[in-house]
Amino acid sequence: MNEIEKFLEDKKVRPTAMRILIYKFLAQKEVAVALTDIENAFAKADRTTLYRTLKTFEENGIVHQIDDGTGISKYALCEKDCNCEIEQDLHLHFHCSNCNETVCLTEHKIPHINLPEGYVAEDVNLVVKGICEKCSN
């Protein structure tokens, strides 16, 4: 409880009640969540608030946004000490076409990529689509 408040403050995000709840929700989820998922979990809160909370979290390095190819943005908590940097922090995401869930495979970092002359990489997104461990049995 108090840890979360402290954590948010460290990240320069005001620890409002709503934000603490959203943080908790993200923390208990082991998969990436869409705005709609949070909306359903917090029926009382307005979508805009949730939307802006996620944006704030993203801007302050608390969550990373995941584009899993479904066209719907997903969000997941960043790892400890993550700066969302290529080579160091960025990891593989897996989207299951059966259960439709997206997971962070944080131990699978993104391989180094050689770009042609003149190209500058700022961000890399690697998504594998297929059948996840739960659904493949």
Added chain:
Amino acid sequence: MNEIEKFLEDKKVRPTAMRILIYKFLAQKEVAVALTDIENAFAKADRTTLYRTLKTFEENGIVHQIDDGTGISKYALCEKDCNCEIEQDLHLHFHCSNCNETVCLTEHKIPHINLPEGYVAEDVNLVVKGICEKCSN
């Protein structure tokens, strides 16, 4: 002209006037295009027709759809003899955050990815975001 008709027929796609035009448009573009781009180029045609043409092209291995992380689907002609298969055909895409264009780096195939036990890969999407060659000068 006649080559295109033949090509489309080979791919089991009826070479209608509209489809030939769209094919030509894609062929002359060196970047991936969005539905909206084609819409603007062919003001006379209906969006639905363009949309369905792209779908038809995609289903018949003429174009591949690209998810570049902008949330807007892009399309580009497949390489010759492409079957859109992992390890063989799938390549890197680069999205420029300056000019907003997405290019196929077809010579950069997607590296082999080891997944955890139980995961089955069906498709892989690798997008690098940054500054492209044209914009970095």
Added chain:
DNA sequence: ATTAAAAATGCACTTTCGTTGCATTTGATA
């Protein structure tokens, strides 16, 4: 403690994109 300022939240609304159903037209085939 009170108040002023700033930030967060809620509400209404808009835009864009993807998508579908259905009527109409075009094109291939018998």
Added chain:
DNA sequence: TATCAAATGCAACGAAAGTGCATTTTTAAT
């Protein structure tokens, strides 16, 4: 030339992202 299937055009819908503004809450200063 008649017939049937495929392609096209039109209208509309739904989901999701995003914005402007009014209101409430929180912080900070007096």
